[in-house]
Amino acid sequence: MAITICEVGPRDGLQNEKTLLPTETKVTLIQRAVAGGVRRVEATAFVHPKRVPQMADAEQVMAQVPRDSGVSYIGLVLNRRGFERAARAGVDEVNMVVLATETFSERNQGMTVEASLRAWSEIAGLAHEAGIRPSVTLSAAFGCPFEGEVSPDRVRDLARRVVESGPAEIALADTIGVGVPTQVTELVAAVRDVAPGVALRCHFHNTRNTGYANAVAAVSAGVETLDASAGGIGGCPFAPAATGNIATEDLVYLLDRMGVATGVDLGELAATGRWIGEQLGIDVPALLGRAGTFPG
Amino acid sequence: MAITICEVGPRDGLQNEKTLLPTETKVTLIQRAVAGGVRRVEATAFVHPKRVPQMADAEQVMAQVPRDSGVSYIGLVLNRRGFERAARAGVDEVNMVVLATETFSERNQGMTVEASLRAWSEIAGLAHEAGIRPSVTLSAAFGCPFEGEVSPDRVRDLARRVVESGPAEIALADTIGVGVPTQVTELVAAVRDVAPGVALRCHFHNTRNTGYANAVAAVSAGVETLDASAGGIGGCPFAPAATGNIATEDLVYLLDRMGVATGVDLGELAATGRWIGEQLGIDVPALLGRAGTFPG
Numbered sequence: 001m002a003i004t005i006c007e008v009g010p011r012d013g014l015q016n017e018k019t020l021l022p023t024e025t026k027v028t029l030i031q032r033a034v035a036g037g038v039r040r041v042e043a044t045a046f047v048h049p050k051r052v053p054q055m056a057d058a059e060q061v062m063a064q065v066p067r068d069s070g071v072s073y074i075g076l077v078l079n080r081r082g083f084e085r086a087a088r089a090g091v092d093e094v095n096m097v098v099l100a101t102e103t104f105s106e107r108n109q110g111m112t113v114e115a116s117l118r119a120w121s122e123i124a125g126l127a128h129e130a131g132i133r134p135s136v137t138l139s140a141a142f143g144c145p146f147e148g149e150v151s152p153d154r155v156r157d158l159a160r161r162v163v164e165s166g167p168a169e170i171a172l173a174d175t176i177g178v179g180v181p182t183q184v185t186e187l188v189a190a191v192r193d194v195a196p197g198v199a200l201r202c203h204f205h206n207t208r209n210t211g212y213a214n215a216v217a218a219v220s221a222g223v224e225t226l227d228a229s230a231g232g233i234g235g236c237p238f239a240p241a242a243t244g245n246i247a248t249e250d251l252v253y254l255l256d257r258m259g260v261a262t263g264v265d266l267g268e269l270a271a272t273g274r275w276i277g278e279q280l281g282i283d284v285p286a287l288l289g290r291a292g293t294f295p296g
Numbered sequence: 297m298a299i300t301i302c303e304v305g306p307r308d309g310l311q312n313e314k315t316l317l318p319t320e321t322k323v324t325l326i327q328r329a330v331a332g333g334v335r336r337v338e339a340t341a342f343v344h345p346k347r348v349p350q351m352a353d354a355e356q357v358m359a360q361v362p363r364d365s366g367v368s369y370i371g372l373v374l375n376r377r378g379f380e381r382a383a384r385a386g387v388d389e390v391n392m393v394v395l396a397t398e399t400f401s402e403r404n405q406g407m408t409v410e411a412s413l414r415a416w417s418e419i420a421g422l423a424h425e426a427g428i429r430p431s432v433t434l435s436a437a438f439g440c441p442f443e444g445e446v447s448p449d450r451v452r453d454l455a456r457r458v459v460e461s462g463p464a465e466i467a468l469a470d471t472i473g474v475g476v477p478t479q480v481t482e483l484v485a486a487v488r489d490v491a492p493g494v495a496l497r498c499h500f501h502n503t504r505n506t507g508y509a510n511a512v513a514a515v516s517a518g519v520e521t522l523d524a525s526a527g528g529i530g531g532c533p534f535a536p537a538a539t540g541n542i543a544t545e546d547l548v549y550l551l552d553r554m555g556v557a558t559g560v561d562l563g564e565l566a567a568t569g570r571w572i573g574e575q576l577g578i579d580v581p582a583l584l585g586r587a588g589t590f591p592g
Contacts, residue, residue: 181512182555206505206583210508250504254476288504
């Protein structure tokens with residue numbers, strides 16, 4: 001059994017950390033993840049630098065990432081302008097985010113869900129023309145900080161809409177870390193139902209200590225890719241003291257011991273998690289760097 | 297679907313915390329857990345006060361626990377003398393620990409595994425005579441800090457030995473927090489195989505962020521009881537910076553959202569977790585108190 005790990009520390013991780021890092025440190029983070037065996041990286045976001053200052057150097061980061069090891073780099077984009085920047089910067093994949101609820105969509109992207117579906121459709125079309133893989137994330141699919149519960153039917157309907165534009169992949173994101181394994185099983189089945197044959201990715205935050213159990217459920221449900229961030233960096237803008245993404249090293253430990261191959265070197269990623277914490281001046285949420293691996 | 301939660305904060309939790317608490321605080325912890333719906337509590341240990349100073353007031357704690365709500369109190373004992381103290385103090389259950397490896401057994405209990413099996417047999421016999429439920433924990437069943445891997449065959453053999461004395465329950469403990477869900481499934485099956493009809497309990501530490509995924513696997517495997525500590529207090533003497541038991545409030549959140557009934561009130565236990573952290577002067581590992589419940 002095997003699964004692909006997508007390292008999202010450089011984008012989702014750093015975007016939610018207060019400390020602004022120099023481009024060089026971001027590039028080193030990517031280099032270290034790649035040296036540790038990661039083959040898919042969410043490298044940056046092509047969004048307005050005033051809205052997301054941490055991503056203002058998107059072009060500079062992409063210009064310096066290692067290009068000789070078959071790694072696929074994802075750039076997050078929200079509109080045509082972002083797509084064009086990402087394409088010029090040489091991304092392998094673009095990812096667009098569609099929020100599952102109206103309130104979150106307005107607050108996060110300043111547009112209705114319907115408008116974000118149109119933006120996704122436009123981006124997917126441009127990407128297909130340009131030979132770039134387009135993927136779409138259904139965010140807050142497990143719950144919304146403003147509207148509360150999100151029904152599986154809502155997620156299924158959104159998946160049915162986004163699949164019309166031919167995504168290379170659909171990602172289900174528990175953006176605020178409220179989901180549980182039974183939801184993972186249910187939502188993966190709902191999306192598969194309306195998007196047969198489309199690759200699935202899951203994105204979990206460990207905000208309430210359910211993230212790793214959700215990852216196990218996603219593996220059992222047969223998703224192809226799991227997002228994780230070195231050190232578990234990321235935080236959550238809607239829960240100030242909360243932890244971030246599930247940590248790459250803790251996920252790799254879990255999967256290694258379960259006999260699920262990831263191709264990622266545990267020691268390298270544990271060291272990378274500790275290192276990025278030092279750069280950010282934080283104690284990372286990942287536990288492996290503190291507890292040590294097993295057997296030693 | 298339902299499961300019993302056993303609150304182990306007063307014993308396994310506090311025993312591994314540096315700050316010695318007054319008896320009154322320990323009793324308040326138990327009172328709060330019981331008020332929050334917990335119906336089984338590992339209250340204290342009847343061991344030598346010089347070896348475990350935090351448990352020196354075992355009799356005083358037991359004399360003050362709430363007795364009018366059908367709660368079952370467990371006292372940990374390691375020998376006849378401990379059993380006699382526990383019986384006089386009015387425990388409902390005694391729990392004896394058998395370590396899965398020789399090195400850990402010598403270091404932790406100062407005796408061979410064979411000697412601890414004899415002690416268990418004696419304690420079980422005394423308990424049956426006294427009308428006290430005897431349970432036995434197979435500790436380090438998922439891995440040993442000294443010997444490394446522990447084979448499922450070893451755990452099965454130990455379960456075969458302990459079942460001869462008629463345990464009311466067998467507990468499988470991941471004492472150092474190295475286990476993963478596939479091990480939970482395998483070990484539960486191995487023990488059931490040699491101890492059909494005996495109630496099973498699982499005890500997880502979240503040392504490497506696998507504890508909650510293990511809890512979900514244990515529920516799926518049909519175990520009757522899960523241990524947890526308010527706030528996730530406990531630490532680990534073999535990994536100084538590591539987190540402790542899985543936290544009662546985080547476990548209840550996870551199970552509530554999965555539709556598994558526990559009878560425990562999430563808000564009460566989250567408040568109790570924060571409170572015990574204040575008493576110990578630590579930031580507890582539980583995340584629910586920081587992130588808040590969902591939906592709000």
